[in-house]
Amino acid sequence: MSAAAGYFRRGDSWLHRRNPVTKLLALLWLIFAAFLLPSPALLVLVALLAVAAASTRLLRAVVRNLRIPALLFASILVVNAFFFPGARDVIARLGPLAVSREGLSFGLISAGRLLVAFSASILFLYTTLADDLLEALVARGASHRIAFVVLSAVQMVPRLQGRAAAILEAQQARGLDTGGSLRRRVGALVPLVGPIVLGSLIDVRERTFALEARAFGARPGRTAYRVVPDPAVDRLLRWAIVAAAIAVVVVAIARPIG
Amino acid sequence: MSGTVAMDAASGTGAATGTGAAAGTSAGTAAAGLLLDGVSVRYPARRESALDVSLTVEPGELVGVAGRTGAGKSTLALTAGGFIPRVVRARVDGSVRIDGLDGLTARGSDLAGRVGIVFSTPANQLSASKLTVREELAFGLENLAVPRSEMDARIDDVLDRLAIGHLAVRDPFTLSGGEQQRVAIASILAMGTSVLVLDEPVAQLDPAGSRDVAALLRRLASEGRTVLCVEHDPDLLGRTDRCLVLEGGRAAALDRPGTALGSAVQLPLGLRPPTLVSLAELAELPPDRAFDEDAVAGALAALRGRGPAPRATAGAAGHTVPEPAQRPLEWSPRRPSPTPTLAVRGVAFCYADGPEVLHGVDLVVPPGQAVAIVGQNGSGKTTLAKHLDGLLRPISGSVEIDGSDIGTRGVGSISGTIGFVFQNPDDQLFNRSVEREIAFGPRNLGLEVRLADELVERAIELAGLVPVRTVNPYDLGLSVRKLVALASVLAMEPAVLVLDEPTTGQDGPGADRIGSVIDAYRRAGRTVIAVSHDMEFVATHFERVVVMRQGEIVADGSPEEVFAPDRAALLASTGLLPPVAARLGARLGLGSTPTLHTLLGALRAQER
DSSP: OOTTTTTOOOOOSTTTTSOHHHHHHHHHHHHHHHHHSOTHHHHHHHHHHHHHHHHTTOHHHHHHHTHHHHHHHHHHHHHHHHHOTTOOOEEEEETTEEEEHHHHHHHHHHHHHHHHHHHHHHHHHHHOOHHHHHHHHHHTTOOHHHHHHHHHHHHHHHHHHHHHHHHHHHHHTTTOOOOSSHHHHHHHHHHHHHHHHHHHHHHHHHHHHHHHHTTTTSSSSOOOSSOOOOOHHHHHHHHHHHHHHHHHHHHHHHSOOO | OOOOOOSSGGGOOGGGOOSOOOTTTSTTTSOSSEEEEEEEEEOTTOSSOSEEEEEEEOTTOEEEEEESTTSSHHHHHHHHTTOTTTTSOOEEEEEEEETTEETTTOOHHHHTTTEEEEOSSGGGTSOSOOSSHHHHHHHHHHHTTOOHHHHHHHHHHHHHHTTOGGGTTSOGGGSOHHHHHHHHHHHHHTTTOSEEEEESTTTTSOHHHHHHHHHHHHHHHHTTOEEEEEOOOHHHHTTSSEEEEEETTEEEEEEOHHHHTSHHHHGGGTOOOOHHHHHHHHTTOOGGGTTOHHHHHHHHHHHHHHSSOOOSSOOTTSOOOOOOSSOOOOOOOSSOOOOOOEEEEEEEEEOTTSOEEEEEEEEEEOTTOEEEEEESTTSSHHHHHHHHTTSSOOSEEEEEETTEEOTTOOHHHHTTTEEEEOSOGGGTOOSSSHHHHHHHHHHHTTOOHHHHHHHHHHHHHHTTOGGGTTSOGGGSOHHHHHHHHHHHHHTTOOSEEEEESTTTTOOHHHHHHHHHHHHHHHHTTOEEEEEOSOHHHHHHHOSEEEEEETTEEEEEEOHHHHTSGGGHHHHHTTTOOOOHHHHHHHHTTOOOOOSHHHHHHHHHHHHO
């Protein structure tokens, strides 16, 4: 995976064509809405995301990338279902353990909120080129350094993945066996994690050198080679998102979260 | 184009004194170019200065910097490029002026657009945020606030200068290391700075690419730019106006390249002069013509007619041709294992979403051969090498060890037979000492402790790492870390050793050590396969040379066959140049003489 492309998947869908700032605002709104709106709204948000992903032909890819967070969702659900503090309404028993209605409900809501946050973020990364995001932020007057922090955050995982793949190759070439028993697998982590941590520090130095050598942030009024489109519909959408955000806040204040 | 030269801190020029000038205010009055006056650089927590030097490089001048690993070359480049102390922390005394600005106090915004710095690896040069080479080249221009309307012309100009127009729409991440390096050089050139500092810019380039960059630097200097270039490549150093030789951070010599790289300077430092200079000295050419291949060929021809014939170690006028400082190493395996025949049969390969980079490659390597894989940047050399131990799997065709297809066998299980030494050592080093790092491989093989310890000892000695065995690998320079990575694979005593660009970043003694390890390994009946751009190294240490071009093998034979005069056109089409001895032998009608010793031998034979 190219660090420049990151998670970005080339395409020409309606979502690909949106301005990165519009998509960033939409992402933030979805996350706030998931945590602030009453729990039934989660179903609407999940459905919205599924439709958006399907319409951009990215539904399968988004679902595939939810495999790892799915473990987190499942653990939240299980822990809350069995160990929710102060739960009274027992709906099932498993030996000495009891599943409570309150715990199950809280677990489902928490996992649902995380599901919205994860899938919205993945869809954002799939349809937004990191460099376009940087340009769009800088064009809106964001400090180039802040824009770069956003860019680095977006690129961090693909860069780490690239380095981890190279390190895995190098250690396997010295006979490292990454399969077998759990103990063996845990032991195999040491020669992988060490170079990744050290490599990340080297990476920071390399990035600093690269950006300094190319005069990043040296001059005000940075120009752009690649023009990021910002059609009228995006401006309209951003106002709509602002209005929707106000609506979310109003609903959240009017009704307790639950 | 002569520059004012100060050989020590005490004799700096008057113009260089005074560090108090505020950045940006003196640009109109202070001298352009580069001026380091009595500059001493000391890194935090180090007692000794890494650099203690004075140097002036005037506009229109190209100055080279040579010296062994750790001599302070990169520190000089970082200081001259405005990175020390602004980006890299260090205590600096003395005065640094870069295009009229005070290099020690100037802000990045003042230096931007005045000085450009090129490093040896693409990793610390490319933005890693652009999807095409064109956009990558525009990155520096965007930061300098160059109007959009001017960008395309400047980008086209550097694409043309670096001959990388065909890469313009490619994703920089998918290019080979050498191609990325050309993009990195182009990206700095596009910024149009008046001062250019380069730290081993051609280390990853194929010979033709190196020669192109050397010619380009010469041209940039003649256009009035100030160019300072740290390099090991003799071809590039030979084109400089003057060459600074550093030793222990101090100037050992600053003179015309023929003198600074001559035996009088190099031998006392434990270094060998470049082959062309050795031959020029043998033929008693004046130093200013030592890098003139025509002149050296002419002088050798005249010498031949004058007799007595030059000998391998002593020339007609008593000059000597230095032997490698490295004595032959004795080595025999402690883990006896039969060396297998390796066979690559019809292998085709492409990276994800990329074009096919290997097109049905066939290669059989019998036991005990030393095979060099050469070719231009991006020709598929490393990709082919990575197939040998299963790091990459072909999309069609097969890789066989002793007739058995490795199929889906794990890399770990193959590593006991085929050891792969990567170009970047930092992908594998993680232990807190050199000896623990080297013990990692034998431990993975599950060997008994006593045998594993013995293998580690032997590998440490073989790679010449005894003095640093307890040191943390990350406290060592890149060239030594590469030796640690090599030793960590040697300790496993694989029957086949695969090396990816083993001499990149190595000075003469480092390359000689690696060459001796290869020789010793081959003498022990084991196979060595190496990817390399260093044709002289290839001709000296390998019995078979496989030439690749665009994912195919286009020549395969002994160095004498591959570097023969009638193959010159074929080699040129692959971005390669025969070694200098082969080129001279061809000019003198001596047939194929790929090494210095075969050239001298041919001269002697003709005399008889």
